[in-house]
Amino acid sequence: MSTADLPVLGQSETFAERADAAHNRRRILAAAAKLFAAPPAGGVTMDAVARAAGVGRATLYRRYPDVASLALALLDEHERRLQEQILRGDPPLGPGAPPAERLGAFYAAMVTLLEEHAPLLLGAEVGRSRFAPGSYRFWSSHVRVLLVAAGTTDPEPLVDLLLAPLAPEVYLHQRHERGYTTERIVAALTRLAEGVLGPVTSQR
Numbered sequence: 468m469s470t471a472d473l474p475v476l477g478q479s480e481t482f483a484e485r486a487d488a489a490h491n492r493r494r495i496l497a498a499a500a501k502l503f504a505a506p507p508a509g510g511v512t513m514d515a516v517a518r519a520a521g522v523g524r525a526t527l528y529r530r531y532p533d534v535a536s537l538a539l540a541l542l543d544e545h546e547r548r549l550q551e552q553i554l555r556g557d558p559p560l561g562p563g564a565p566p567a568e569r570l571g572a573f574y575a576a577m578v579t580l581l582e583e584h585a586p587l588l589l590g591a592e593v594g595r596s597r598f599a600p601g602s603y604r605f606w607s608s609h610v611r612v613l614l615v616a617a618g619t620t621d622p623e624p625l626v627d628l629l630l631a632p633l634a635p636e637v638y639l640h641q642r643h644e645r646g647y648t649t650e651r652i653v654a655a656l657t658r659l660a661e662g663v664l665g666p667v668t669s670q671r
Contacts, residue, residue, distance in 0.1 A: 538590035
């Protein structure tokens with residue numbers, strides 16, 4: 468399977484939505500976005516979202532069963548745009564560059580996503596739920612394709628290992644506990660890409 472075989476998040480998710488349901492959805496997501504943006508990261512609760520949105524618990528739970536589903540809904544648009552760039556964008560993030568350069572560009576793009584939306588990612592990726600969203604399957608497929616293109620022997624075990632540094636708790640620890648800059652993190656991830664797939668001759 469190639470990366471291009473996977474659908475971009477949300478591209479087939481079209482359904483009729485009643486006006487009142489759409490209104491409630493917008494209120495819920497707007498309230499959740501504000502709560503996720505406020506510290507502490509990962510401290511959002513369903514009760515807090517219901518209160519901030521001014522909706523009943525039943526209304527909230529009918530559409531979003533937990534905090535992770537709320538975070539995933541908010542992340543969907545950001546991740547969909549990144550997936551589109553990987554599938555059809557300019558190299559090195561998009562097709563046409565050597566595997567090592569594409570992995571380096573993917574790391575840089577993910578660092579940007581983490582920097583801008585780490586609290587959302589932290590809310591969506593708790594424990595084993597990190598591996599459940601369609602986005603993780605997409606990122607896995609993309610990394611697997613790059614490993615295969617580079618002629619890597621037994622690429623499967625490497626896929627999760629190469630994605631592990633992008634876990635939001637790892638990123639937040641490096642940024643706020645270690646005090647590393649985004650540039651320093653990207654440089655380290657680029658060295659990782661070079662070590663696995665060969666020299667990266669250009670960087671974003």
